[in-house]
Amino acid sequence: MSDNFFPISKPSIGARERELVLDALDSGWVSSIGKYIDEFEQGFARYCGTEYALTASNGTTGLHLVLAALGIGAGDEVIIPDLTFVATANAVAYTGATPVLADVDPDTLCLDPASVAAKLSPRTRAIMPVHLYGHPADMDALRDIAERSGIAVIEDAAEAHGAEYKGRRVGGLATCGVFSFYGNKVITTGEGGMLTTNDRELYQRAKRLRDHAMSPVRRYFHEERGFNYRITNLQAALGVAQLERIGELLARRTEIMNWYHSEIATSEGIRLNRVRNWARSAFWMVCLEVDHFDEKRRDAFMGALRARGIDSRPYFCTMSSMPMYRQAPLPVAARKAEIGLNLPSYYELTKSDVAQIGANVNELLKEMSLA
Known part of the structure; x- marks a missing residue:
């Protein structure tokens, strides 16, 4: 056994992260309201080149949230890669829809557009490419398939913060992107996720569902079932510092x-x-x-x-x-x-x-x- 042990991964946490997390702690705003949530969302949207970004409690809930906001449910199909972390498939199944498995490209390990095209059916509502291990999927080919079929493309960018496709950062290449900030990711908030989109209606719908679908005009009144998929101000403070780096x-x-x-x-x-x-x-x-x-x-x-x-x-x-x-x-x-x-x-x-x-x-x- 070597004198040293080399783990697979661990985060890089420094003085700036401690400074902002302690500031959030001292402010008393430790739950899902606080300045760092807004700052993290705005900064991440700028980074990805999107109009909107919305924090979520983790990447899996982020995927579920966007699928729900798009109205995907029982009887629908979403095409995903066979090679991915199970959260991709589970998020689809949570809605009642069916994850349809397509093969991957041997070099990128991401969705093979030819396999995707072969899996299309009248029930297909979305394609969910995963930028696996940090490499972006072939987004032009996948968007072309989606546009011809009138369906959404949801980037599972959980592992790919800062990756680029033809000079553009992932997260801003499709209907919506979803990121994870788990402890082993490129940047971390411990647990946490983020949705990125240019679709204002989708953003507002997801934002409402994220907070129990509470009425914007009548507090504690709910017209439908929503979710508690919020992040905390403490986590967002860590995210702001990580995004700076x-x-x-x-x-x-x-x-x-x-x-x-x-x-x-x-x-x-x-x-x-x-x-x-x-x-x-x-x-x-x-x-x-x-x-x-x-x-x-x-x-x-x-x-x-x-x-x-x-x-x-x-x-x-x-x-x-x-x-x-x-x-x-x-x-x-x-x-x-x-x-x-x-x-x-x-x-x-x-x-x-x-x-x-x-x-x-x-x-x-x-x-x-x-x-």
Whole structure:
């Protein structure tokens, strides 16, 4: 076991974050009203280039909220990638709609437009691309499909703060974007989420539903069921400070990714994150794919890394492999879920740390390829 342990992720919290959170605490406004909520929403809208942004209690509730605000429900279908975190599928199911699984592109790991087109039906109400592991989906192709069908596009940008598609930041590329601020994300509020949109009607509808659908003219009167999906002023204060640093944090992730590319011996069958020429990735996770792996060999490799003090995570399981969404596997998504893993990518990593991780990865891959 190494003297050092390299975790997969941890947040970068500094003096500015402490300053603003303590200010919110001292103000007495610790719940869902306070100046930092407005400041965080306005700042995030500017950052994404949208007219509106709306905080939510987390990314999952943010997805559910926008689906509800669009009136999506029982009998409707929403196309999502098979390879994603389960929150994407669950948010659709919460509305009573059906998540329809499409395959992913082998390079970006995001929705394959051709697979999406094949999954369209008269019941399709939306497409929900996920900018997986920080790389944006092919939004022009997906928007073209949606526009021809008269349906919405909802960006699940939970992992992609600051990522760009053809020079434009994600979150402002479709009907609505949804972000997560969980502790391992590019920026964090501990728990929290954000909706971004240019659609004023959608923004106002979501804002009302977020607060129990309370009447704007009669306090404590509710004409329909809503949700308690609010964030606190304390969390928003942390978010404001993190947003001030997002350029620095993204630059650090790019630097770490570049170190990995220089340290790990890649080949046609051993790959790190790939980035399309029209994209700028947020590099939320360092991704390693090894073609001679299957799930058992991948997991054994991860166990060997951990014995050397290096944490790792498997790629997300496919939705089609889970009991509540089970169906025939989609070939690209299923294969990626077997061979992919994530390596440490937290901000405090040094070049020397990555060199140590890379040397262990190279050594173990060589041993396993000869086994």
